[in-house]
Amino acid sequence: MATFTTKRIEALNVPGRYSDGNNLYLQVTKTGGKSWLFIYRWNGSQKEMGLGPFPAIGLADAREAARDALRLLKDRTNPQDPLAVRRAEEEAKREKPAFGVFAEQMLSDIELQWRNDKHRAQWRYTLREYCKPLWEMPVNDIDTQDVLKVLKPIWHTIPETASRLRGRVERVLDAAAAKGLRSRANPARWKGHLDHLLPKRHKLTRGHHAAMPYSEVPAFVQDLRQRENMSALALEFLILCAARSGEVLGMTWEEVDLDAKVWTVPARRMKAGREHRVPLTERAIEILDSVRLLSLLTSDSEQPKATGFVFRGATAGQLSVMSLTMQLRRMEKGHFTPHGFRSAFRDWCGEETDFAREIAEAALAHTVGDMTERAYRRGDALEKRRRLMDTWEGYLNCRRS
Template structure:
């Protein structure tokens, strides 16, 4: 016959004042010690474990209600049935709650939480690589034990050899430690902070000389395109390169182009904000020559990507650059064709500066001016891109120079320095 359970009511439990053990059934007891002002009430669960009688406290009453004491008893009973010591299981749970997470655990959680902020997988991959490979010595350490010495241990080997990598690593370590502090896992100042801290311990990093992608002179682009079509007519990467030149877009926008972004009837390619450098949607008017490339690719369409690798998936991020090297072009870069387009528009046409800049997806003017300029001048830009495509189709003009023979591609008359666009 089963023993009775839940014999007490909450009111009865509150009314009991006599010292001793008062059974609620199911091996749960309300234990009262002392009397008067010294009286202490607590819940107790009795169970057998490996042939021995054991006692497990479930908290004081009334802080722990009768209902919650029964829940604690039921959970302990379940563990006993499963062959687990409920007291040991509770201690293990307490230790787990009090244990500080490792740097790697906080870093991985931060990457997951910030995932929606990043425009593409490349940015996420950079964070992952930095916080796994470069910060490897920190990953297994408890987050509250990361101090200045630990941060310097990973920064110093890179600080002068790879200053850009080291700077990004420091910033991302700082972000992880800030996240840990916000979660209550750390106290005090951030040991990866630069201003007022690491600035006194590491040499100031020299500013990068950004600037410039080598660009082919626009007068030579027609000859280059003729050579490109002659020698690489069946290459996906070569068609991607020609399409990039005709649309004056960035490499990343080309490699990620999807068929769903293209409207062949209206001759428009809409690059979503998530794939644009400025995080703003960009409508690209497509010239007839650009459409010819797309129609050729559409006949053999094998996936969602426009310029898909023959092996499946996207092309390598250096695929177009390799095409240029195979054609003997050792100075100008793929990105430099945007500068060639801009120079041609400024020197050879009467299109307004704002139209040429809009074709490059550049933001023109201050915030007030941008607020009033709602449109993107699509049809005016369409005329500009058709004119550019017609110019690129010319066979006349300067012969293509032998860039690969130059020792320094940024010197000499055959290339010029082009600003990053």
């Protein structure tokens, strides 16, 4: 008969082993530590199996674990050593690596086939950023619901990224199956599987991002400036620079020259694979000064210097892409996308200004003209683009309804 209650266990302070029945014992050490043991005999020898410390493992859980071990021990058709069974299960887990571990191994094996660093970085970024729910899961245990948990939050908001992510998860799981680490069907497969559970490809917004009309952007920016958080600052900076989300969120202090008022995005982080210089407006500088001051105030260094990512998340790492989308949702503008502000900027350039098309396209880091034309246009028109971005800022500073 069981003899323990939780109160009695808490009161025990004399070292020793105390039986609760069913081969379950509470061990109390000289220092007052308490833990559970399952003590039994197997092939004529006494064996002990630890069940965990008290109070992390409560009385009810310890009794349940002891009952499970006892069932293995006394199975009439196939008695088993509980300790050996546990060791086999732990070994099986070690043989089936976590999704994150295997994904990193696979990328190391195949990344040489990719022609540029940007593509390698995109693979790693999307898997690390969006597959966090899968990262620690054994690669063999991942099922359809696990994959949907990753895809559904971004399937409508950033469909192009979601589609690429699905294909990358499918490839990781296919590689795991090829190495004998998965025995189940691939839950990230599209045809005949996820195509029945998610909107079809042709229903997705491919190549077009829901853009706020440019006439509404000034009022939105004024509202955005009332929000004192890192996501709001990053989103306003994105709008001011007409930049892509990845360029802004991956921005580091080493890329910024505050004296020259220029942000230089390295080629490896640009979609076209070419370095891009961005002229910084007065308000963009103000945002960077605010973020830089916050960075210095939170630094532990005696001689602090802003380094690393400019726009940081709660854990001091890179601010996530989803944070910008969530900022729009909190402002009841979730039907628009961060990338859509580039379209709003381009529409404004064409409708409201006399700046040349080439200058507007250069501000967006778009390629203009054929190869011969580009060869003769060696400059990046930085100062002309600076005037354009200053005019854009002036437009944003005027409240519009």
